[in-house]
Amino acid sequence: MRNLSKVRFLVSTLALLPAATLPFISPAKAQFAASISFDSFHDELSHYGSWLYSDRWGMVWQPADMPDDFRPYYTSGHWVFTEDYGWYWTSNYPWGDIAFHYGRWVADPDDGWLWVPGYTWSPGWVVWRQNPTYVGWMPMPPDPYFLDRHSGSSFEFSYSSGVEHISFGWSDATFGYRRWYGPDYDDRRFAANWVFLSPGHMADHDYRPVIVNDPVRVTTIIHQTQNITNYTVVNNYVVNKSVDVHVVERGGGRPVEVMRARDVIRRPALIASLDAGRQARMAAREMAPIGNGIAHSAPPPPPRVVERLSAEPAMFHGRPPAHLFTRANIVTPAAQAKFQGAPEQGHPEQGHPPPNHPPADFRPPDRRPQDVQQPEHRPEAMQDRHQPDAMRGEPPRDREMTPPQRDRNRFSPPERQHPIDTPMVRTPPPTRDDMMRPPHERPAARPEGQMEHHREGPPPQNHVAPHPSPKPEAHRPPPERPREERDREERGKDKEHRPE
Numbered sequence: 001m002r003n004l005s006k007v008r009f010l011v012s013t014l015a016l017l018p019a020a021t022l023p024f025i026s027p028a029k030a031q032f033a034a035s036i037s038f039d040s041f042h043d044e045l046s047h048y049g050s051w052l053y054s055d056r057w058g059m060v061w062q063p064a065d066m067p068d069d070f071r072p073y074y075t076s077g078h079w080v081f082t083e084d085y086g087w088y089w090t091s092n093y094p095w096g097d098i099a100f101h102y103g104r105w106v107a108d109p110d111d112g113w114l115w116v117p118g119y120t121w122s123p124g125w126v127v128w129r130q131n132p133t134y135v136g137w138m139p140m141p142p143d144p145y146f147l148d149r150h151s152g153s154s155f156e157f158s159y160s161s162g163v164e165h166i167s168f169g170w171s172d173a174t175f176g177y178r179r180w181y182g183p184d185y186d187d188r189r190f191a192a193n194w195v196f197l198s199p200g201h202m203a204d205h206d207y208r209p210v211i212v213n214d215p216v217r218v219t220t221i222i223h224q225t226q227n228i229t230n231y232t233v234v235n236n237y238v239v240n241k242s243v244d245v246h247v248v249e250r251g252g253g254r255p256v257e258v259m260r261a262r263d264v265i266r267r268p269a270l271i272a273s274l275d276a277g278r279q280a281r282m283a284a285r286e287m288a289p290i291g292n293g294i295a296h297s298a299p300p301p302p303p304r305v306v307e308r309l310s311a312e313p314a315m316f317h318g319r320p321p322a323h324l325f326t327r328a329n330i331v332t333p334a335a336q337a338k339f340q341g342a343p344e345q346g347h348p349e350q351g352h353p354p355p356n357h358p359p360a361d362f363r364p365p366d367r368r369p370q371d372v373q374q375p376e377h378r379p380e381a382m383q384d385r386h387q388p389d390a391m392r393g394e395p396p397r398d399r400e401m402t403p404p405q406r407d408r409n410r411f412s413p414p415e416r417q418h419p420i421d422t423p424m425v426r427t428p429p430p431t432r433d434d435m436m437r438p439p440h441e442r443p444a445a446r447p448e449g450q451m452e453h454h455r456e457g458p459p460p461q462n463h464v465a466p467h468p469s470p471k472p473e474a475h476r477p478p479p480e481r482p483r484e485e486r487d488r489e490e491r492g493k494d495k496e497h498r499p500e
Helices: 038-045 177-181 187-191 215-224 245-252 274-287 333-340 380-386 432-436 483-497
Strands: 007-011 049-054 058-063 077-082 086-091 104-108 112-116 126-130 135-139 156-160 163-168 195-197 231-234 237-240
Touching: 038 049, 038 058, 038 274, 086 237, 104 135, 187 215
Parallel strands: none
Antiparallel strands: 007 163, 049 058, 058 112, 077 086, 104 112, 126 135, 135 195, 156 163, 231 237
């Protein structure tokens, strides 16, 4: 694939090219203020999919409930030609305003399509190829400049003959895929990333009936087409001029409707200038560093991001992931430091039981229910530790965080034994909140009618549980004697007092 080894993107300004060559390009100089950041993308996309950690790319996002044949810039969307930004991808997905106009998509052979966050807005980040018979595109994968491996910008700027160029540094014919995933990422797999169709169908709203599906045929077309990828920068905004609109009109035998951007872009506030994107990228790279595509190249995510991940492994088409990890099996250095440092005030040091408190796996002996009220004495450290966050004056924990899985054998409650001579006290079953609470925070069961002095505080326990003291005999009524015995005693008393 002779023209795929290095793709050069022509970048120009209105001052460099005659006005007649750009009749449709007039991006507004004043746009709505766009607030783009890793946090804003994370919060919004969390509603529509899962944020996961990839050891190749860092924090990535994967949409939920996608069909098996899902492909970015193919499924549930189409290209429209706008007077402001050229060819613009309009999507039917509510998350499309972010994931199809920022960042890059990568087709992981094990985990499927993953979105790597980026902060430079574009009408659509794809690679274009064309010949007289076919036009095609593929989601633009991350490249060394996007990954900050070659320069301080996601683009490499150079000047030649008075024209400004932007270079994307792919090092092989598969745009880096074989470098990342090895020789198993063959032509057939690479061909599955492309969409090829007749130029006359590019303005259609549904590409499924008209695309080339045979991977062998797609591979042949890739070799027979030329790279036509051409993004320009006008008024500090990226414009897509890759496909000549006149070629599409001749192929379809009808004019292509030129749309106004405000008629097709649902959320103009998300359109960020090139300068704003650079600033957002610099801030985001410090918060969520990324890898270079090689296995285990991505730094671990920060703990606050890990806490938001699901404890369930990500699935792709029913198969467990090979390169994705979740909170359940990631412990970052920052998170370890929190456990190894000095304990906070009122909180015992993690990993060691507090004074006068049994270890986590301590199992107290069976006790008989007692009528004597429990003592009110409670250690302060325990009392503060088991109080709800609101009672300690601390912000509540993130409710979305999934509690760790419990070891049911280790934390199973002891069986209760009821003596014959003691009335049985019924214990209420645990509530749903108790069952969902981590084991070390679950309150001990208490008999009905006993007042709960602290909502989550278990009764105080020592390392060696004292044997329950027997009840005073005065509190227990004497057993009732049989009626015959009482009658004999009464007759005896009458005989003693009867005069002889």
